[in-house]
Amino acid sequence: MSGPSTYEPKSGFTKWMDERLPIIRFGADLMDFPTPKNLNYWWTFGGILAACLAIQIVTGIVLAMHYVANTQMAFASVERIMRDIDFGWLIRNIHANGASMFFLAVYIHMFRGMYYGSYKNPREVIWILGVVIYFLMMATAFMGYVLPWGQMSFHGSAVITNLIGAIPLIGEPIKTYLMGGPAIGDPTLNRFFSLHYLLPFVIAGIVVLHIWALHVPGNNNPTGVSVKDVKKDTVPFHPYYTVKDGFAIVIFLILFALFVFYFPNALGHADNSVEANPLQTPAHIVPEWYLLPFYAILRAVTFDIGPIPAKLLGVIAMFGAIVVLFILPWLDTSKVRSMRYRPVARSLFVVFAFASVGLGFCGANDPDKFVFNFGPDKVALVYTDTNRQPQREVSDDYAALRARQSALPPTAGAAIEVQSEGFKWLWLSQILGAYYFLYFLVFLPLLGVIEKPKPRPASIADSVRKKHGSATPAAAAH
Amino acid sequence: MSEHGSKTAPIAGAHAGETRRDFIHIAAATVTAGGVAAVAWPFVQQLAPAADTRALSSAEVDVSKVPLGSEIRVLIGGQPFFIRHRTPGEIASAKAGDTAQLRDPATDDSRLVKGADGNLNPAILVTSGTCTHLGCVPVGPAQGSVGEFGGWYCPCHGSHYDTSGRVRKGPAPKNLAIPKYEYSSPTMIKISL
Numbered sequence: 001m002s003g004p005s006t007y008e009p010k011s012g013f014t015k016w017m018d019e020r021l022p023i024i025r026f027g028a029d030l031m032d033f034p035t036p037k038n039l040n041y042w043w044t045f046g047g048i049l050a051a052c053l054a055i056q057i058v059t060g061i062v063l064a065m066h067y068v069a070n071t072q073m074a075f076a077s078v079e080r081i082m083r084d085i086d087f088g089w090l091i092r093n094i095h096a097n098g099a100s101m102f103f104l105a106v107y108i109h110m111f112r113g114m115y116y117g118s119y120k121n122p123r124e125v126i127w128i129l130g131v132v133i134y135f136l137m138m139a140t141a142f143m144g145y146v147l148p149w150g151q152m153s154f155h156g157s158a159v160i161t162n163l164i165g166a167i168p169l170i171g172e173p174i175k176t177y178l179m180g181g182p183a184i185g186d187p188t189l190n191r192f193f194s195l196h197y198l199l200p201f202v203i204a205g206i207v208v209l210h211i212w213a214l215h216v217p218g219n220n221n222p223t224g225v226s227v228k229d230v231k232k233d234t235v236p237f238h239p240y241y242t243v244k245d246g247f248a249i250v251i252f253l254i255l256f257a258l259f260v261f262y263f264p265n266a267l268g269h270a271d272n273s274v275e276a277n278p279l280q281t282p283a284h285i286v287p288e289w290y291l292l293p294f295y296a297i298l299r300a301v302t303f304d305i306g307p308i309p310a311k312l313l314g315v316i317a318m319f320g321a322i323v324v325l326f327i328l329p330w331l332d333t334s335k336v337r338s339m340r341y342r343p344v345a346r347s348l349f350v351v352f353a354f355a356s357v358g359l360g361f362c363g364a365n366d367p368d369k370f371v372f373n374f375g376p377d378k379v380a381l382v383y384t385d386t387n388r389q390p391q392r393e394v395s396d397d398y399a400a401l402r403a404r405q406s407a408l409p410p411t412a413g414a415a416i417e418v419q420s421e422g423f424k425w426l427w428l429s430q431i432l433g434a435y436y437f438l439y440f441l442v443f444l445p446l447l448g449v450i451e452k453p454k455p456r457p458a459s460i461a462d463s464v465r466k467k468h469g470s471a472t473p474a475a476a477a478h
Numbered sequence: 479m480s481e482h483g484s485k486t487a488p489i490a491g492a493h494a495g496e497t498r499r500d501f502i503h504i505a506a507a508t509v510t511a512g513g514v515a516a517v518a519w520p521f522v523q524q525l526a527p528a529a530d531t532r533a534l535s536s537a538e539v540d541v542s543k544v545p546l547g548s549e550i551r552v553l554i555g556g557q558p559f560f561i562r563h564r565t566p567g568e569i570a571s572a573k574a575g576d577t578a579q580l581r582d583p584a585t586d587d588s589r590l591v592k593g594a595d596g597n598l599n600p601a602i603l604v605t606s607g608t609c610t611h612l613g614c615v616p617v618g619p620a621q622g623s624v625g626e627f628g629g630w631y632c633p634c635h636g637s638h639y640d641t642s643g644r645v646r647k648g649p650a651p652k653n654l655a656i657p658k659y660e661y662s663s664p665t666m667i668k669i670s671l
Contacts, residue, residue, distance in 0.1 A: 058521070062521060062524055065524075065525075066524075066528075080528065080530060083529070084528040084529040084530040084531075085524055085528045085529075086520070086523045086524050086526050086528065086529075087520035087521075087523055087524050088524060088528070090520050091520065091521070091524060
């Protein structure tokens with residue numbers, strides 16, 4: 001799409017350089033890249049993500065100068081960063097909240113790609129590289145969360161490594177190699193620190209491939225209609241999108257700063273302010289918010305299917321929820337990219353987006369607690385009957401139960417407790433998890449066949465003209 | 479500039495070629511530069527010694543424990559200091575001679591600090607333990623070598639210091655530095671970095 005380079009070196013130095021290392025040409029061509037003129041603000045998240053990666057790498061390099069990867073000293077070294085290092089509090093808060101900001105941006109970026117069909121022919125490889133980046137981000141974030149050596153760090157990592165242990169045959173050896181000992185300890189912490197430092201640079205490398213792949217077919221756009229006439233349909237990346245992306249990055253950084261300076265711990269968990277204690281698990285183990293939907297899918301599987309136990313099935317479902325993203329370009333059989341012109345898919349996508357966020361809430365809540373109650377609470381009398389069997393009598397009438405209780409012999413051990421009935425978070429996560437997979441594996445493949453798309457604009461220039469009510473092509477101002 | 483600035487007319491033609499777009503460019507670049515500087519500052523300052531490191535930047539030493547004719551060495555924040563209990567002979571040799579001819583002229587008295595009673599205590603000499611040449615730690619009486627002038631000898635490049643810690647021979651350009659210290663009692667000194 002970019003076509004032949006239009007850069008012409010002018011000075012003696014740039015001519016000399018151009019014949020040896022055409023890096024100035026490379027930069028000039030990047031800035032001159034023809035970009036669809038109708039990109040909306042959802043398209044600014046690529047630039048925002050690049051900023052996020054840079055922020056995480058720069059703050060991370062600084063934190064690594066002060067952090068000590070040793071189970072005896074890690075927690076104290078983080079406290080020292082917060083209290084004693086000049087501006088350590090600032091840099092750590094940026095890094096910790098930066099992870100959340102990174103995931104917020106990546107989720108918006110992915111939803112945008114899914115809504116506008118950016119993963120479809122000829123952009124499958126861009127999408128797959130993006131999913132690889134997303135997967136590496138999750139691995140990096142998980143290992144980074146272990147480093148402060150708080151209670152959630154320790155027990156969260158114990159849960160995840162045990163998940164891997166659930167895989168038949170290879171699970172146990174992988175788990176042992178991951179931990180480097182019988183339990184999470186110094187060897188684990190050291191290798192996690194090493195990999196946590198390495199992976200962001202791997203991500204940066206794949207980002208280069210992601211952008212390279214993007215520059216072959218060029219950007220998708222809100223209409224999903226391919227660029228037909230570079231002159232009419234596109235504008236140069238600079239200054240049009242450098243300025244637009246720059247503005248969006250500034251707005252995003254304001255939100256970022258709001259968390260860093262006013263709510264630095266809002267996205268974290270209080271239990272991680274307690275040093276890791278291998279002898280005591282916190283009452284309620286949860287991952288960071290950005291992993292909660294997958295955690296909900298993991299816990300939603302409480303049933304065996306044939307010979308596959310629930311524990312393994314949950315792991316399969318959780319990893320399957322990510323793996324399905326890799327094959328999304330082939331699951332969606334519709335030729336129409338943008339959901340603007342796919343009324344049914346659009347509705348189902350909105351439900352999918354709500355289901356994904358809803359799964360996050362499911363992951364954050366105790367699966368056996370209730371989303372809402374069925375009517376007011378009742379009281380129940382529990383006791384052991386003369387055949388030594390447990391009995392439970394439910395009633396609205398407390399006084400009557402109380403009388404029954406005193407009538408029973410002391411050996412019955414009768415007690416009265418509150419009986420609630422409600423809709424469990426578990427059930428919600430099962431419904432939403434089922435929708436997640438139905439959307440990818442049933443709805444998208446089927447819709448391409450049965451859905452009748454709305455008429456699409458003839459070209460990008462045409463859609464812009466229509467939107468602004470101008471009839472003559474010449475007046476398409478920018 | 480002219481291509482994009484053509485729509486915004488020059489202000490009253492008074493400043494030819496200057497447009498409102500120029501103003502926007504300058505304003506944007508200025509704000510960006512200010513932002514970059516504001517962000518760069520914490521990232522540079524975090525390299526400075528941390529509060530806990532700064533808190534360890536002084537130490538109290540009981541000088542009455544130093545054996546006559548020898549010295550003790552203390553580390554403050556990783557930096558070595560010598561506290562030497564000089565013999566009357568060493569004091570006399572430190573005070574003798576024309577100090578103006580030395581490479582780094584200084585009298586022995588100028589290298590001492592007044593005690594709690596207001597008088598100099600020539601028996602106790604406190605110096606930095608870092609050779610002024612390239613930062614080695616000179617050897618002294620406890621290591622069995624005091625150099626040709628009775629004070630210290632730096633084994634790295636052969637600098638000789640006298641009993642007042644003044645350089646007399648070798649490549650060192652300056653005398654051993656006198657740290658900031660004060661007598662908190664007749665026998666206790668507090669050395670600060």
